[in-house]
């Protein structure tokens with residue numbers, strides 16, 4: 094107010110702030126895992142890029158939160174699976190990882206089956222199934238692994254799907270399982286294992302997409318499911334680790350891209366900086382890594398192809414709600430069976446999947462309240478996500494108390510994060526699969542523009558890293574089109 098009064102008294106029109114001039118061979122929209130992986134890989138190849146991020150922080154859907162007593166939890170993504178290229182990247186960055194088996198305790202038809210076996214398939218299965226069910230499971234597993242292997246090989250090679258795989262694009266995963274005539278308990282195990290991964294019900298996705306997801310849990314020549322990994326101290330260390338390799342000035346935050354234009358000589362990207370100042374960034378290529386549900390907020394010139402828009406508009410997002418309960422330490426026997434902690438538990442109840450993340454803390458010595466994270470998925474998330482958080486908390490506490498009677502009175506505090514649009518799925522009712530022609534079309538560049546992000550690949554961080562690595566490879570192959578030669582960091586160091 095005072096400043097305005099002085100200016101008007103002086104009679105001078107205030108000078109607009111100088112517009113920063115920005116130019117980079119590659120402009121990357123979004124500094125989540127996709128954008129950061131891409132910038133990291135391009136840097137290694139000596140190609141400079143500029144990351145433009147709308148939020149004040151980097152990382153997107155990778156976000157570790159720290160409570161006032163120093164305990165941490167994940168607001169967004171939880172774990173990385175073994176075959177994901179994210180794990181190789183985590184190792185390359187020398188980050189401390191905690192490793193765990195693929196499977197968890199599971200609640201089927203109201204009965205909790207505590208995890209057993211330390212990764213040994215038969216011990217685990219014996220804790221859930223009788224002999225007949227176990228044999229049926231293994232027969233189905235062999236078929237599913239065989240189909241997945243064919244799918245994976247054809248996807249990697251870019252060859253057409255076999256007629257058998259193609260047919261699986263046109264029935265739901267639920268229907269595929271029903272046709273197998275499996276015992277009820279086996280079919281329930283498959284459903285309860287799958288749905289938390291994709292944040293949507295199993296009858297909403299194609300059998301092909303379901304098989305792709307189930308690969309995480311199948312017995313294969315490499316072992317019984319894929320081990321999973323957390324970064325000790327929080328997954329944010331991953332995105333920060335990638336960002337630590339950025340050059341000074343390579344990242345703009347609080348910079349929302351509103352328009353992407355391809356010109357004769359390159360690209361022009363319009364950015365709203367700090368919610369108040371528009372500025373133009375120029376480059377030779379642009380990669381937009383925002384999730385599909387946000388692509389419609391950016392103007393594209395020339396417009397994205399009809400097929401790309403169709404792909405974007407028919408990719409949908411499943412829902413998650415994350416509830417973090419801080420629970421008094423003396424309550425922990427309540428989630429033990431025979432002295433063993435049964436968490437992680439896939440509960441198939443309004444309590445969702447329950448993780449005890451107390452073990453992932455950097456400093457285990459410190460006495461502190463336990464951290465229980467509830468990941469509510471699909472219908473369990475949709476049922477509460479529009480309620481006031483007070484009601485969400487009460488319903489979640491009640492659901493947890495139903496599983497572990499008495500725990501509710503030990504809850505000391507809670508924090509809740511709501512994600513109506515959490516991760517992508519390809520709805521069968523719209524004729525979609527993540528392996529269809531539209532999905533392939535979205536992954537193809539349009540001139541100097543690439544669309545990336547996890548939602549162009551699958552429903553996990555794996556998709557983000559796959560997209561980042563793929564686009565890096567493609568840009569490196571086209572490096573002569575970046576025109577302006579860029580000195581590699583190695584050469585600069587010599």
Ligand SMILES: Cc1cc2nc3c(=O)[nH]c(=O)nc-3n(C[C@H](O)[C@H](O)[C@H](O)COP(=O)(O)OP(=O)(O)OC[C@H]3O[C@@H](n4cnc5c(N)ncnc54)[C@H](O)[C@@H]3O)c2cc1C
Pocket residue numbers: 122123124125126127128145146147148151152153154155168169170171172173174348349350351382383384387390391413415512514515516545546547548552553554555556557
């Ligand atoms: C609750 C939850 C739990 C999950 N759990 C797991 C899990 O256990 N394991 C797993 O593998 N995956 C999990 N995921 C998925 C995982 O978080 C994502 O796959 C991954 O983080 C996506 O990275 P990304 O870079 O592709 O997208 P994002 O992280 O969404 O990054 C996109 C970035 O673009 C920015 N942006 C958006 N619009 C603009 C604009 N106009 N201009 C500039 N910047 C913009 C955003 O602010 C964001 O930073 C989970 C997701 C959620 C929501």
